[in-house]
Amino acid sequence: MDWAMKLLVALLALVAPGFSLENGLMRTPPMGWLAWERYRCSINCHEDPDNCINERLFMAMADRLAEDGWRELGYVYVNIDDCWMALQRDEGGVLVPDPERFPSGIRALADYVHSRGLKLGIYGDMGSMTCMGYPGTTLATVALDAQTFASWGVDMLKLDGCYSSSLERALGYPAMAKALNNTGRPIGYSCSWPAYDGGLPPEVNYTLLADICNLWRNFDDIEDSWQSVLSIVDWFSEHQDVLQPMAGPGHWNDPDMLLIGNYGLSFEQAKAQMALWTVLAAPLFMSTDLRAISPQNVDILQNKLMIRINQDPLGIQGRRVLKTKHHIEVFVRPLSKDASAVVFFSRRTDMPYRYRTSLGALNFTGHALYEAQDVYTENVISGLTRDTDFTVVINPSGVVMWHVYPIVGKESLPWL
Ligand code: GLA
Secondary structure (H helix, E strand, C coil), X not given: CCHHXXXXXHHXXXXXXXXXXXXXXXXXCCEEEECHHHHCCCCCCCCCCCCCCCHHHHHHHHHHHHHCCHHHHCCCXXXXXXXXXXXCCCXXXXXXXXXXXXXXXXXXXXXXXXXXXXXXXXXXXXXXXXXXXXXXXXXXXXXXXXXXXXXXXXXXXXXXXXXXXXXXHHHHHHHHHHHHHHHCCCCEEEECHHHXXXXXXXXXXXXXXXXXXXXXXXXXXXXXXXXXXXXXXXXXXXXXXXXXXXXXXXEEEECCCECCCCCCCCHHHHHXXXXXXXXXXXXXXXXXXXXXXXXXXXXXXXXXXXXXXXXXXXXXXXXXXXXXXXXXXXXEEECHHHCEEEEEEECCCCCCEEEEEECHHXXXXXXXXXXXXXXXXXXXXXXXXXXXXXXXXXXXXXXXXXXXXXXXXXXXXXXX
């Protein structure tokens, strides 16, 4: 950004003081299903009718979410991404869905999704076109598009940022927050703004984002590979001092979708992504074919204790507290009732690694007696004080995840 632009952005921040989205939504990280990572812009429904972006795909995913136990666990959003629109707006300038692939219209799809006890998310782009070339939302159409989405009964908007200048984004993202508020319909607001401005201050103003967006994409798109997961985890860890304090009830950092159930991750890596996203208080958006997902992957995604930790009411994002020369990393997330989630993560590629440590070495300061439950095996480890040495065996590119909670305080432990 040159100085003139910086000045303009600073001035803009001054002219819109104190506005906040305040839609009361997403007090815990949102959960659901989002089309992009798995289904991209597959629009050839003649050749691949079951795997293309059309209303049938979203109805099928809604059916699975409602019937296979997902909804009760909190996976309630069914979210459309790019490539749902017709190439032109209508005569009135209103966005319209592709008539062949969404013949019933978005209102009807929203009704269907709502009838299954779920919520519908939609996608737009602050700019002249979406990333795949469909009509964008310009400054002139922000209010109209918000109104259109509300009139369709949409519950969440992902506003992407392709084909825009940083000035348009600086004006457009807050304008959309206001426009969504003005509709009177609570619509969760996911902003891709930071990802288009480098993800870091001073270009990105996270205080403002936390006021106007429920979640925001900070960094690159996830791809179906372990490499991609690692690059995201690295970036979030390197910049955790900036990012971690910005997350909280109603406003979350978004490291992008879960890959679990697709092609790029091994079983260990799938468990690792779930654990790392949970310790980071990340939104949990699956992007996989729920009609064909394996029981093993369902177990990872439907792990009750995992979800309870992800949805902890305090909404504190965890941090990487340790990185050893043996390629072990440890992440800790504080939870309500003095509990914590601990993820022991191995970046090794040789064999299961026996990692010996203690809670004290992981910055636990309390004098309580703790118990830990392994989130995946459900084994309980009792009698831990912060000085007790223990060993966890972490598989290559895998995790061990513990839910650690105090049993009694020091005052009841006269021998400590
Ligand atoms: C961008 C976003 C992705 C997805 C695509 C759609 O790359 O970051 O999440 O929405 O656009 O074209």
